[in-house]
Amino acid sequence: MKNSPEPTVVVRRIPVWKQLLSPEQQIAMVEDLRGVVKAAPLFSPVTPSGKEMSVRMTSAGKFGWVTDRRGYRYEPKHPSGAPWPEVPESVLDVWRTVSGYDRDPESCLVNFYGTDAKMGMHQDKDEADFNAPVVSISLGDAALFRIGNLERGGKTESIWLESGDVCVIGGEARLLYHGIDRIRPGSSSLLPNGGRINVTMRVVT
């Protein structure tokens, strides 16, 4: 992969590389992610308030992000008790290309969005060190990504993230509220059954 290319666009201090991954790289990554899901099956997380999230998720790496009535946190094992699988090399390559960070990620969260899935506005703040960025990879159907402010409320900006796009949430943007408003069904043929995969990598400790 190219070394530290310039981002295509920057939205609210979040750099976005459109089509950083070629179609061939996207296909290979999806194949790697199928291996992750086989070892650590997708589950439907429940928020601390007891509501089921519309995305299904799993993780790879040393820690995986989970939520249930006990709260949001990183855990060293899948809810089944099995250890999380290794982060695929294809995914790590993206981190090393765009993160600008020395340490490798300790957590790789894999979120699957069906046609109707959404993600409400939130901050990523379950990590110990906000100096490390969050790197996000989009695969499959396009998603409307909304970026807000350091506190709830106020004006927001949106951008469509398409298959192969990568963005980095770091620096001054690290704690911005953000979310996914909707998925555009049929916008990609990468996933035979449609939907979107979002892969996010983080340093957790």
Added chain:
DNA sequence: TAGTAGCA
């Protein structure tokens, strides 16, 4: 409040 529904 990593949620939802309702109205326009």
Added chain:
DNA sequence: GCCT
């Protein structure tokens, strides 16, 4: 899209 805006509101909560």
